Amino acid sequence: MIELTLARPLKEDAEYIFDLRRDPVVEAASYGKFSDSLDEFFPVYLSYFNHYAPLFIHWKGDRVGFIKFRKTQTDRTCNAAEISIAIEKEKRGMGIALKALRIVEDWLKSQNVTELVAEIKEENYPSIKLFEKAGYELDKDFIKIVQKSLERCRVKSFVLKLNSEVSSPLYVIAEAGSNWKCRSESESFGRAIELIENAKEAGADAVKFQLFRAETTYVPNPGSADYLSKEGRGEDIAALFKELEMPYEMIAHLAEHARSLNIDWMCSVFSVEDFEVVDPFVERHKLASYELSHPLLIEKIAKSGKPAYFSTGASSLDEIERAVDYYRQMGGHDVTLMQCTAAYPAPEEALNLRAIESLGEMVQVPVGLSDHSTDPYLAPLLALGQGAVAIEKHFTLDRTLDGPDHAFAIEPHELKQLVHQLRRAEKAMGNGIKTVELAEEELADFAKRGIQATDHISKGDALHMGKNFDILRPGKQQKGANPLYFTQIEGKRAKRNFVTGEGIDVNDIK
Numbered sequence: 001m002i003e004l005t006l007a008r009p010l011k012e013d014a015e016y017i018f019d020l021r022r023d024p025v026v027e028a029a030s031y032g033k034f035s036d037s038l039d040e041f042f043p044v045y046l047s048y049f050n051h052y053a054p055l056f057i058h059w060k061g062d063r064v065g066f067i068k069f070r071k072t073q074t075d076r077t078c079n080a081a082e083i084s085i086a087i088e089k090e091k092r093g094m095g096i097a098l099k100a101l102r103i104v105e106d107w108l109k110s111q112n113v114t115e116l117v118a119e120i121k122e123e124n125y126p127s128i129k130l131f132e133k134a135g136y137e138l139d140k141d142f143i144k145i146v147q148k149s150l151e152r153c154r155v156k157s158f159v160l161k162l163n164s165e166v167s168s169p170l171y172v173i174a175e176a177g178s179n180w181k182c183r184s185e186s187e188s189f190g191r192a193i194e195l196i197e198n199a200k201e202a203g204a205d206a207v208k209f210q211l212f213r214a215e216t217t218y219v220p221n222p223g224s225a226d227y228l229s230k231e232g233r234g235e236d237i238a239a240l241f242k243e244l245e246m247p248y249e250m251i252a253h254l255a256e257h258a259r260s261l262n263i264d265w266m267c268s269v270f271s272v273e274d275f276e277v278v279d280p281f282v283e284r285h286k287l288a289s290y291e292l293s294h295p296l297l298i299e300k301i302a303k304s305g306k307p308a309y310f311s312t313g314a315s316s317l318d319e320i321e322r323a324v325d326y327y328r329q330m331g332g333h334d335v336t337l338m339q340c341t342a343a344y345p346a347p348e349e350a351l352n353l354r355a356i357e358s359l360g361e362m363v364q365v366p367v368g369l370s371d372h373s374t375d376p377y378l379a380p381l382l383a384l385g386q387g388a389v390a391i392e393k394h395f396t397l398d399r400t401l402d403g404p405d406h407a408f409a410i411e412p413h414e415l416k417q418l419v420h421q422l423r424r425a426e427k428a429m430g431n432g433i434k435t436v437e438l439a440e441e442e443l444a445d446f447a448k449r450g451i452q453a454t455d456h457i458s459k460g461d462a463l464h465m466g467k468n469f470d471i472l473r474p475g476k477q478q479k480g481a482n483p484l485y486f487t488q489i490e491g492k493r494a495k496r497n498f499v500t501g502e503g504i505d506v507n508d509i510k
Contacts, residue, residue, distance in 0.1 A: 001059075001060070001357065001386075001387065002057065002058070002059055002096060002099040002100055002103060002387075002432065003057075003058040003059075003432050003433075003434060004055045004056065004057060004058070004067070004100060004103055004104060004107070004432050004433040004434070005055065005056045005058060005433065005434035005435070006053050006054075006055060006056075006433065006434070006435050007048075007053055007054040007055060007056055007066065009045075009046055009049050011038070011042055013045075013056075014038065014041060014042050014045035014046075015038055016056075016063065016066070017045060017054070017066055017068075017086075018035070018038050018041045018045070020065070020066065020086050020088065021034065021041075021086070022034070023086070023088075023089060025089065025092075026086045028124075029120075029121060029124045029127055030084075031121060031153055031155065048068050048069075050071070051069065051070070051071035051081070052069040052071065052081060052108070052111060052113075054066055054067065054068040054069070055067045055068075055104065055433060057085075057087070057096065057097075057100045059091060059094075059096050064087060064088050064091040064096060065085065065086050065087035065088055065091065065096065065097070065100070066085070066086055067083065067084070067085045067100060067101075067104060068083075068084055069081045069082065069083055069108075070082040072117060074115060074117065074159070076115060076161075077114045077115050079112055079113055079114045079115065080113065080114065080115040080116070080117055081108060081113045081115075081116055081117070082116075082117045082118070082119060083101075083104075083116050083117065083118055084118065085097050085100065085101065085130075094361045094362075095360055095361035095362065095363075095364040096361070097130055098130060098133055098134055098364050099360065099361075099387070101130070101131075101134040102134060102169075102366070103431065103432040103433070104433070105160075105162060106169075106431050107431050107432075107433050108162065109162050110431075113162060114161070114162050115159060115160070115161050115162060116136070116159070116160040116162065117139075117157055117158070117159055118131045118136055118157070118158045118159075118160075119155050119156070119157050119158075120155065120156055120157075120158060121153050121154070121155055121156075122153065122154040122155065122156055123153075128156070128158070131158045131160075132158070132333075133364060133365075134160065135160055135334075136158035136159060136160045137158065137159055137160070138156060138157075138158055138159075139156075139157040139158065139159050142156065142157035169389050170384065170388070170389060170390065170391065170422060170423075170426050171205050171206070171368070171389065171390040171391070172203070172204045172205045172206070172390070172391050172392075172393075172418075172419055172422060173204065173205065173206045173207075173208050173266065173286075173309075173390065173391065173392040173393070174195075174198075174199035174202065174204035174206065174207045174208065174393065174395050174415055175208050175370075175392050175393060175394045175395065175409075176192070176195045176196075176199070176207055176208060176209050176394075176395065176396075177209070177210060177394050177405040177409070178210060178244040178403055178404060178405050179191075179195065179394070179395070179396040179397070179401070179403060179405050179406055179409060180192035180195055180209065180246070181243070181244055181403055185247065188250075189250060189253070191397065192209070192250065192254055193254070193257055194397060195207065195395070195396075195397065196254065196257055196258050196261065196263065196265075197261065198395070198397065198412040198415070199263060199395070199415070200258075200261045200262075200263045201412070201416065202395075202412060202415040202416035202418075202419050203416065203419040203420065203423070204263065204415065204419055205263070205264055206263065206264035206265070206266045206284070207258060207263055207264070207265060207266070208265075208266035208267060208268065208286060208392070209246060209254065209265075209266070209267045209268075210246070210267065210268045210270070210288070211246050211248075211251070211267050211268070211269050211270065211274045211277065211278055212241060212244075212245065212246075212269075212270035212271070212274060213241075213245055213270070213271065213273070213274065214238050214239075214241035214242040214245065216270065216271035216273060216274070217241055217270050217271070218237055218238050218241065220238070221238075222236075222237045222238050223236070223237070224236050224237065225237050240404065244403075244404075248277050251267070251277055251278060251281055252281060255281035255282070264282075264283060264284065265281060265282060266282055266284055266285075266286055267281075267282060267286070268286045268287070268288045268291075269285070269286075269287075269297065270288065270291060270297075271297070272296050272297060272300055275297060275300045275301070276300075279300075279304055282306070283306060283307075284306055284307045284308065284309065285301045285304060285306055285307070285308045285309070286308070286309045286311070287301060287308065287309065287310045287311065288311055289311040289312060289313030289314055289315065289340050289342045289370075290313075290314070290342070292310060292311070292312065292315050292319060292320070292323045293319065293323070295326060298323060298326055298327050298330065298332075299326075299330045301327070301332065302326075302327045302328075302330035302331050302332030303330060303331055303332075305331075306334075307334040307335070307336070308327065308332060308334065308335045308336070309335070309336050309337075309338055309368070309390065309392075310323060310324070310327075310335055310336070310337050310338065311338045311340040311342075311370045311392075312337055312338060312339060312340050312359070313340035313341055313342025313370070314342040317359075317362060317363075320337065320359070320363060321362075321363055324337070324363055324365060335365055336365065336366045336367065336368055336389060336390055337359055337360075337363060337365055337366070337367045337368070338367070338368045338369060338370040338390065338392060339352070339353065339355050339356045339359060339367060339368070339369050339370070339383070339388075340369070340370040340371075340372070341372060341373075342372075343372060344372055344404070344405075344408055345372055345373055345374045345407070345408035346371070346372040346373045346408075347373070348373055348375065348378065348379070351371070351373060351379050353369070353379060353382050353383050353386050354386060356368075356369060356383055356386040356387055356388050357386050357387050360387065366389040366390075367387070367388060367389065368383070368388045368389050368390030368391060368392065369383035369388050369390070369391055369392065370392040371383070371391065371392065371393050371394075372394065372408060373408070374408050376393075376410045376414040376415075376417065376418050377417070377418055377421055380393060380418060380422060381421060381422065381425055384422060384425050384426060384429065385425075385429070391422060393410060393415070393418065394408060394409035394410070395409050395410050395411065395412065395414075395415045396409035396410070396411060397411070397412065398411065399411060445474075445479065446473070446474070446475055446476070447473045447475075448473070448474075448479070449471050449472060449473050449474075449483050450471070450472070450473075450474050450479040450480035450481060450482070450483065450503050451469055451470075451471060451480035451481045451482075451483060451485065451486055451489055451503065451504045451505075452469060452470060452471075452472045452474055452477065452479075452480050452501060452502065452503055452504065453468060453469050453480075453498040453499065453500055453501060453502045453503075453504055454467075454468055454469055454470050454472070454500065454501075455467075455468045455500055456497075456498070456499060456500055457469075457494050457497065457498040457504075458494070458497055459494055459495065459496050459497050460493055460494060461493065461494050462491065462492075462493055463489055463490065463491065463492055463493065463494060463504070463509065464490065464491070465486060465490050469489065469504055471483040471486060474501070474503055475501075477501040477502055477503060478502055478503040479503045480502075480503025480504045480505060481503070481504060481505045481506050485506050488506055488509075489504060489506065489509055492509035492510060493509065493510055494508060494509065495507075495508050495509060495510050496508060
C-alpha cells in the first residue's frame, strides 16, 4: 500500500530529501540550484513549508520518496501549486509515483488548490510520461528556457485541473448481466427497468447490461459447456447466447430511463457492431474478460475517447499489458483494469485480491474488482482495502429466478447494504496522508507527553531528570518540549520560574 506522511521541519527529514536530490537521475531531471551541504540545504528545505508541507511517500512501510509543492499562480487561477516528485532508485518503475500523485489530489483539494502544475525538462521523457498517465495535460502555450550551470534546457509545463469538491474515487457498478431476461419481450423490458431502478435505489454509480449476438461471439458449432448451465447440465452455448440476446431497440429506452434517474448506464459489448449501437448512449465503455484479445473492439473503445474498464479474468499479465499497450497506441488514455476471476460463481480462494495492488504497480493504471463470488460483501470490502477504485457486482431481483446469472448474484437489499458499507469503508480509508486528525487533537494535546516540571523551579535552578522535571502527559497544563530534547535540557539552568506541572521548552534554559 502507498501512504503519504507530512514531512517535519527537522534536520533528520531534510537529510533524507538532501540525499535523494543528489541522486544522479533526480539531479539530471532538476534545473534548480543544488546545495553543496546539508547545512546549506536546510534553510532551503524550511522554505518548502511556506505554503504546503512536503510529503514523504511510503511503500509497504518504507520511506521511498517525497513530493514537494510551491504555491504559484497561472493565467487561470491564483490557487495553483507547482508539484515535483522523486522516488528512490530501487523503487522506480513500479507505479509508486503514479499512485502517490493520485492519492495527493484529494488532499490538495482540501487545501483549496484548484490547479496543479508540473514543469518538466523537455528531454525528461519518464517524468513526462508519468504526469501524462496521471491526467496532466501539456500547456501548449508554455515554454521556458532555464540556465543551469553551463547548461540551457527547455522546460515544458503540464497542468491538472482539480474539481472544487473532494470526490469519492470509488465507482460502484451494479451488473445486471442477463438478469433482465423473461419469457416475453415486454416482461423483459419491464424487468430491465426494475433493475435500473433498484440499482439507483441502492446508491450504485452505474447499472450495466450486456449486448452480444451469438453469431459474432462463438463459432457456429461451439458445442455445450457447463459453466452457464442449470445444475451443471451441459447446454449448447450458441443456443443460450441466442436466447439471451438483448434487442437493439431496448438500448435507447434503457439508457434514457437511467439518465432520467441520474444513474450512469453502461453496457459491455462483444463485437464492433454492438459497439456502434451502444456508443451513443454511454459515457464509459466496459470490455469483458474474454474480449481482452479483441483488437478491433479495443481500437473502437480507444478512439471513442471515453473512459474504459477492462476485465482481466483468465488473462496473464502479458496479455493484459498487450491489451493496454494497444489501447494506448490507438489513442486511448483512460483505462481501469478490473481484477476478475472468470468463474461463475468464483470460489473465494480464487479471487486473488492482492493482484489489485500488484497489477496497478506493474501496468501503472488504476485497478478495480469485478466480483463473481456469492458473498455480498467480503471481496468488495477487501478490494477497497487493496486500493480498488471501482467495484462491479452482479445483482438480480431474485436469486431463484430462471437464468444463468441469477444464482451467484446479490439481491437488491444486499446491493443497498453493500454500497452503504463501501461508502463507510471508503471514509475510514482516508486520504492516505498520515497526520493528526481533527478528532484526535483534543486528546493529543492532553495526553501526548512533554518535558514537564515535577516540582517548583526557580530561575537559575539546575534541571535534572527525575528530580525536578520528567517526561509526562501534561493534561490541562502547558505542554513542554518534545521528550526527544530531554538530553538538551538535562543539567541546564532555568531562565525563569516554573510551577509544578508546567511545561519546559528548550527556549526556557541556558
